[in-house]
Structures are given as C-alpha cells and as structure tokens.
Amino acid sequence: MPREHEDWVRQLYLAHAPDLYRAARYRLQDPELAYDLTQEVFLTLLDKQAQVKHHPNPAGWLWKTLQYKLGHAFSRQAVRAKYEAGEANPDWLPAPLPATGGTLDEILPRQLPERDRQLLKMAYEEGLTYEEISRRLGIPPATCGTWLYRARQRCKHYLTLSEGGNPVEKT
Helix, strand or coil: CCHHHHHHHHHHHHHHHHHHHHHHHHHHCCHHHHHHHHHHHHHHHHHCHHHHCCCCCHHHHHHHHHHHHHHHHHHHHHHHHHHHCCCCCCCCCCCCCCCCCCCHHHHCCCCCCHHHHHHHHHHHHCCCCHHHHHHHHCCCHHHHHHHHHHHHHHHHHHHCECCCCCECCCC
C-alpha cells in the first residue's frame, strides 16, 4: 500500500474509530463485539480503499458501513436467540448426518470445494465454535459464520442431487 494511502487510512482511523466504537458499544451493549465491528469497518475500508478514496464523504461511508455491520450483528443475535429458545427454523439447522458408520469426509459430496469440506469437518467432527474456527483460519468470526452457512448450503444442494443432476427423491 502506498504511503499516502496508509496516511489517509490512519487519519480516518484516528479521527473516526473512537466515535464509531462508542456508537456500536451503545447500540450493542457489548464492548467486545463493538470493538470487533469497528475493526471490521476499517478492514472493509482497506479492502475498498480505491473506491472510498474518491467518495465525496469518506466519514459518511464509514458510518454507513457501521450501520450495515450493526444490522447484520442484530440479525445474528436474533437467529441465535431463536436457536437457543428452540424456535429456530429447521431448514436453517444442518440436517443430521446419516448413520453410515463412515467418517464425515466419506459422507460429504465429492463436488464440495476443499474449503467447505475443511469448515464442515472442523464444525461437526471437531466440534469447534465459530470463534475457534476463525482463529484457526485467521478470519473474523462473522466471516466464518458466513462461510460455514454457505458450505452447508452447497453441501445440502449437492446431497439433494443425484449423480445425473436430477433431484433425489426423498423417502
């Protein structure tokens, strides 16, 4: 990253991170999650700095990004609360594995990408939490949750297709 970009991001961070954190902490009532979301806002800025550099209001972009991330955090909290209360949508939960006596690796569809296989094995064979998986892979927990959700969806899709590409009839 060129020095001028580093300085620009640093100035934005120093000027706006404390206020973004305070707002997130107030809304979430969770200092750790507020800190994580504030950091995610600036990671997104680093990822999209070429576009944001020419934005007419970079501070406004930061606040809008925080609002977006807060919305996702509240959605995740609502789903977690439903899950813990036993009211979760059964389609959202992974289906139980068939009792084949084989390992998860043998059960997973062979079309499934390696990253998806790795995630599903860590979650279901090793019983790791999102936080533990995210630490192991070096990604944010929210990204881990997204990747795991998509891996389950792809797995479900491939499991419902026969080798010829036709839907498998459920018995």
